[in-house]
Amino acid sequence: MSTVLKYDTVFAYRDFDLQALCRRASALRQGVPCACDPEKRPASGSFNFAIFISFEDGVRWVFRSPTSTTLPLEQEEKLLASEAATLRYLKAHSDIPVPEVYDYCVSSDNDIGIPFILMSEAPGQQLSDVWKSASHSQPGLEAGEKDKILSQLGAITFKLSQLRFDTIGSLFEEAGSFAPKECLSRGHMLDDRYLLEIPRGPFGSETEFYNNLISALSEHAETMPLLPHCFVAPVPTRDEYQSYIQYQNASLLWNDFVCVGDKFDSSKNRLDYVVLADALRDILQKLEPPAVNPGTFPLCHPDLSADNIFVDEDFNITCLIDWAFASSVPDFMLFTMPGLPQYRDELSSEFEMPFIDGFYEVIPKSMDRRTISKYRELWETDKVQVAWKLSRLLTLDSIRDYPLFAAVWEFARGFDQDAGQYFQQQCRLPHYVQLYKEFQKEDIPISEVEKKENDYLGNKVFRKTIARKLTLVSEWNRQYAENKPLSLRNSMFVTSPQLWKWILSFAQDWDDMFDAVGSEIIIEGKAKGGGEREGKEGVMP
CATH class of the missing domain: 3.30.200.20 (Phosphorylase Kinase; domain 1)
Structure with missing residues (x-):
């Protein structure tokens, strides 16, 4: 038995x-x-x-x-x-x-x-069962079917915009009445942020709320684990590569790079995120995000991903689940596109108009024209895209932090100085040089760093060499050094899909000449141990 x-x-x-x-x-x-x-x-x-x-x-x-x-x-x-x-x-x-x-x-x-x-x-089936991302071999929804779903989500966003409160916080029920109290948003709770000794709300203004999230980001950067966040090394994603094997190889190279020097929780990476937090504070002051009804704040679903949306056979939305981390928010954070199919996926621009059209279709004809004009200001395409990126950065809920920041920076500051040049300028300021020295005191000993490298990379000489050369080129250990010589580059070093593809192309040529790296890098058409396999974005174990 x-x-x-x-x-x-x-x-x-x-x-x-x-x-x-x-x-x-x-x-x-x-x-x-x-x-x-x-x-x-x-x-x-x-x-x-x-x-x-x-x-x-x-x-x-x-x-x-x-x-x-x-x-x-x-x-x-x-x-x-x-x-x-x-x-x-x-x-x-x-x-x-x-x-x-x-x-x-x-x-x-x-x-x-x-x-x-x-x-x-919840009636119906999860949208994730039928949506299918571009990386899946099976066909997914037709464009018109996705348009229909996005239009309905736009209508739901309008309905949420009408549920307003006089403070920003999460709803609690007492004796049959509902009111915002402590804010349990993702940016206040996830990645151990619930441990931070920061005010929890409810917040009486947008400025108070944004400043609080920025303080949480800064304290997170100073004291808490940052894996998988390496500011200058965005995590590779599947849609950036033609095949899964190429994506898998790029993930290996990325893992190698962040392993060498224990980059995640290094003093340099921590300070990059402190600079990011300070930059976001300045950006928000310059943007002055518009509000529909100043002094009141709409309710927001924290995760409108395909896993939390149910549809019937005609693709009518039947239920929205998973309202944990919900709270009232500034209008600027409600007026963003959902992350589809997954929370961290930025919605393709082709689906923006169906979403916005769905929003306008349910506006009552009796609504004041001035209010509608404020909605139109919020739904301007560039503002919608910036709002989505800002919300991910503030909550550190992204795997591509530098590209998001660069786009937000360009929107807020124009082309007078790119984001990389700004960071290079900041790293020479006495305040950050001093903060860097303080962070260095908490870096783990070099002997432990080398042990981690050897435990992970072992005898993979080719990959270890690539990772160390990239680290040297990036000037990783000199970014915030006092009296640092000017770099030959006019911007900061940031890894990109183009970099990983170039290295993989080099590895392919090297393999063709010497047949030396097949056991370290999976070469297209020569994969060791089987064919293509689907999986999640890789991070270092």
């Missing part, structure tokens, strides 16, 4: 009273019997797991609870309470399709034994 491991059961993430859960669910439906398969492993995301409760009449409910593995349980309970309040508020004050919350408890002091939300199942 085989033994069923807990990992393969409904209790894979946490122990709880399954019978008490079924009793509670049945009581909420006036005694309709229900059941849950105890040997079915829960579905799970980054922060919660979910199981399905099936009633005899065919209705299914979802039971969600924190996994307590990514964030401390106290923080996950706050997120759960805020998400439940947000869903209830949306049901009561809009027709935006969201799950209905039947019951929730934010502490373990209940008959089930763990915090939970009990809610309706």
